[in-house]
Amino acid sequence: MKQIAEHLYARGKSGKLYCRVRVPSKLRPAYPRKPEIIRALGTSDRREGKALLITELAAIQQEFALKERELAVKASQRAQRSVRRLTALTEQQVQAMASNWVHQSLLADDLQRSHGLDDEDFESLNDQLQQQRQELGRLLAQGKVEPIVPAMRSFLHLLGAEVDLNPEHERQVAYKLLEAVVQALDVRIDRQAGRVKPSATMAPGMNITDLKKSLSIHQGATWAEVFAKWVKHVDDRPKPTVIAAQTPWRELEHLARAAGVKYPGQVTKELVNEFVEAMARRGLATVTINERLAKVKAIYKVAVGRMLLEVNPAQDVLGRGKSAREKRRKKRLPFDQSDLNTIFGCSIYNGEHKRSQGSSKEASYWIPLLMYYTGARTEEVAGLALEDLAYDALVNCWYLNLVDRPEPDDAELFDDEEDENEDVVKAEAHGRLLKNAASIRRVPVAQELLDLGLLRYVEWVKSKGAKALFPTLKKDFHGKLSGSFS
Template sequence: MPPYLTLKNNTYYFRQSIPAELRPLIGKREIKKSLGQSYPAAVRECKRYALLADNLIAEARTRLDAMPVDPLSSQGIRRTHLVTLNEVTPELETQLGNLVRASLLDTDRRKRIAGMTTEEFEEYGEHIDQAITALRKQLAMGLVEPMLESTRIFLIGRGYVPEFSESDWRKIAYVATQANLEAYEGIRKRHEGAIVGEDKAEILPSQFIAQNASKAVATTDDTISWQMLYDIWDKECERRENTRASYLAAMNLFSAFCSKNPTEVTREDALAFRDFLRDEKKLAPGTIANKLGFVGTLFATGRDSPTLVKRLPENPFADIKVKRAQRGTAGEKRQPFTDAELKMIFNSPIYTEHKRPAGGAGEACAWIPAIAYLTGMRLEEIATLTKKQFQVDAKGNHYIHILDGKNENSADRDVPIHPELIRAGLLEYVRSCHDRLFPKVKSKDEVQSASFSKWWARHLDRLGISAKSKVFHSFRHLFKDLCRNARIEDAVIDQICGHEPGTVGGKYGAGRRVDVLAEELQRVIPPVSLPKIMVK
C-alpha cells in the first residue's frame, strides 16, 4: 500500500504523523482522514491528502523557521547555512581585524570589571609584556603559522567555511597577528591606567545571528505584489524547476487577467478567473483546478508571513469548485486503443504517404505516437525529449533516460527501447537531431505539448476515432495491457511507466537494471507492427 495508507475494520485511512516540534503550531499530533472501503479510491485520495499534509507541514515549518531563536543554541546552529569564503578580500581583512581587536579588548574589560588581586595584577602584566614581545617578533619575521589555527577557529565560530589558497591563508593570518598586537598594546595602556575604548568599527558578522535573529519578510511600503508572494513561496524549500515554471505561469496568467495586486483581489475575481480558464482558454477541469490551486497557494504563503497576514484578505481562492466536464466521466474513462484503431492510426497517410499535416509539428506527428505505443511514456515526456536522453548500457541495450517525473516526489527513470521502435528507425532519427527531437512542439503554456494534444484530438476525429474515452493517454493504458498480457509483473511495469511502487519495500533500492527491463520488454508483442518511418 502507499505510504500513510492503513486499513482498519475494512476501512482505509490516511494517517501521517506530525513532527514533534510542529505540533504546537498545527494543533494536533497526527493528520487522519477516513478514505472509505474502496482500495483504488483510497489510493487516489491518499495521494491527494499526502500532498495536502506535506503542504501543511511545510507551511508550519516555514512559520517555525520564521521565529527568532537563540543564534548559538543547538537549533540556531542547526538551521544556519554556513557561508563559504574562497578569497581574502580587503573587506574581509578589515572586518576580521576589527573582530580580533574587539574580542581581546572586551575580554580584558570583563577581567578588569571582575577585579584582580595585586599578585594577579602583576602576573597579568607579565603576560601582556610577553605577548607583545612575541607578537612583535612574529610580525617582523612574518611568522604567521602560530596564528593560522586560531584564525580558522575565529572564522568557523562566525559561521564561515574558509577555503583559502596557501597565500591567502598567510595573508589573513598576518592580519590576525597584527590585530592581536594592536589589541595587546591597548591592553598594556589600560594596565598603566589609561582609558582605552573599544573600536565600534564594523566587525565580521556572525552568520548565526544574521540568519536567525529574524526570518520575517520585510516590506518597505504597503504594496504587496504577486512577485513578492512568489519569491516567499520559492524560498520556503527546494523546488523543482518544472514546479517553479507551473506556479509562475499560473501567477502570470492571473495577473494578466486581473490587474489588481493581492490585497485587492476578491472572491468574485477568483471565480471570474475560473470561468475564464473554462470558457475562454478551454482548459480541462483538472488543469483549471491546478492553476487555481497554484495561485491560491501563493496567496496562502503570504498569509503565513507575520508581516503580510494583516494586510492580506482571506484567501479568495480557497475551496473554489471546478465542475468536471463530460469527457472522462465515470462511464467514459480513458480506454486503450483497440487493434482496429491502431491500424487506423499507423496506416494513416502520416505513415504510408509520409504526410506531415499542419499542427502535427513536423516529424512529431509520426514519432510521438509510435514512442508512446511501445514505451508507455507520457505525452509531455516524449514531446520534450532531447538527444542526450537516448543512452546505451554496458550490454548494448538502448534506453531513454526520463528526467524528473510528473510529480514533486517522483524520480528519474530509464525506459528500454522496444526492438520494434529500433526497427522502425527511431535511433536513426535521433542521430539526425541536434538537441530536442521535436523542436516544433511548443506552446505558450508551461506544458510544451498542449498544442500537440489538441491537434491529436482533431486527428483522431478525422480518422473516425471519436469516442471520448480515446485520447493520447490511451497509448499509456494500452502499453500497460500489453505488458500484462506478456505476463510482466506489475512492479516491472510500474518502474518502466514511472508509477509509484505499491508497497513500502518497493521503494527501497534503485530498481531493476536496464538490461533486466529490456529483457522483460522484449516479451511484449505489438498487436500492430510499426511501419518504417521515413523522415520527410
C-alpha cells in the first residue's frame, strides 16, 4: 500500500484510494484486533480522493468520540459492580471490622438518644437491650456463631466485599463479630444507667474508609489481573518477554491452587520457597530457576507498587546457588567445525541452490552467512533494512548499521486478500528492537560476502520495491522474524 498523503493511500495496479487512520491507544478496547480504520474511497482519482478523504476523516473522528463515551460508561458500570470475593481476612481486617461494628452501633444509638426518649420509649429500649444481651451473651458463651454469620456477610457487603471463607475461618471471624456485638450492647446498657461513654472514644480501630480500601484491594486481585498490571507497566512490552514471564507465573498459580490458595495476595514466603524447590526437583538448571524466581519477584513488585497487592512474598526468597562446576560451564558454546560443515553442507549451499519454501526464501541462504561473517545475532540480521547496508568512503568499506527499528506505522494490511502479483513484496522495512543499547553498532561487511554476491542481491531486492533486506520474512508467534533459524 503506497502513501499518497496523510491518511491517504493507494493500492493495486488501478491505484484505488483508501482512507487509513490508526486507532488511538485509549480506544483499542473498542476495536479488538483492529489497530487501524481502513475505508475505501471508491475512486482512483487523487483530486476526488482528497476531497472524499476530508469527509471520511470527519466521520471517523465522530465515531472515535462515540466509542470513547461508550468506554467511559462501561468503565463506570464496571466500577459500580466491582465487588471483591475474599477467601481470607487478615487479623487486622477482622479486628477493624469488629471495631467498626461497635463504632457504627454506638453512632446509631447516639442518633436515637439525641432525638429524645420519653419514659415509655426509654423503658422499651431498656427491655430490648436486656433481652438482646441475654440471648447473644448466651450464644457467645456457648460459641454458637451461626446466627451472626448472615449479619457478618451483609456488613462485609456494605464495605464492598463478598466473602467465600472456608468454614473454620468463617467461624473465627463470626466469633470476633459476635464479641463486638455483645460489647456494643454492654456500652448501650451502661448508657441506660447513666454511665455515659462517648462513641468517639470507643473502638478506635481502622476507620471505615481505610477498612473499605483494605478489603477492596489487598485480597481479591486475581492472578490474571496481577499479571496484566505487570504487562501494562511498560508500554509495548515485547511479546517474548511476556511469554517468558507468563510461564513461571502460571506455574506458581498451579502450585498455589493445589495448596488451596486462590489469590496471589494470599501467597506466603513458604509457598514461594516451595515453588523454587519444586523447580529444582524437576531438574531445571540453576540459571533457569533463578531467572523464573526473578520474574515472579518483578511481577509482585509492580503489583505492590501499583497498590494492587499489599506485600511481595517473593522479595526475600533466595534462588539456588551455583556449584563450582556450573560456574565454570560456559553459557553458550560456539559451533565447532562439524556443526559448520552440517550447516554449510546442506542443499542450500552444496550446489543444488535450494531455498526455503516458506517465508524465508532467499533469507535461508543469506542469514547463516551474515551471522558467520559478522557475529551478529539472528534477529539482528533478520530485521535489517536495505538502508542498513552502507558504504564508508573514508575507509573504503561496506558496513551494516545495526539500529533499533520500531514498528512502522504502516502495518501490513489486507492479509486476507491475495496479492494481484505474488512477486510484489511489501515496501516497508521490518520493525524490531535490539537486545540492549550496546547492540547498536556498525559491523564491517567481510569481502567474502561481497564476493558471494551480497550487493547483487541487494539490487535485486530494490528492484522489487522493498525496503527490508529480507522482505518475505514474517514474524512468528513470539514476534520474531528469525524463528525458523533459531
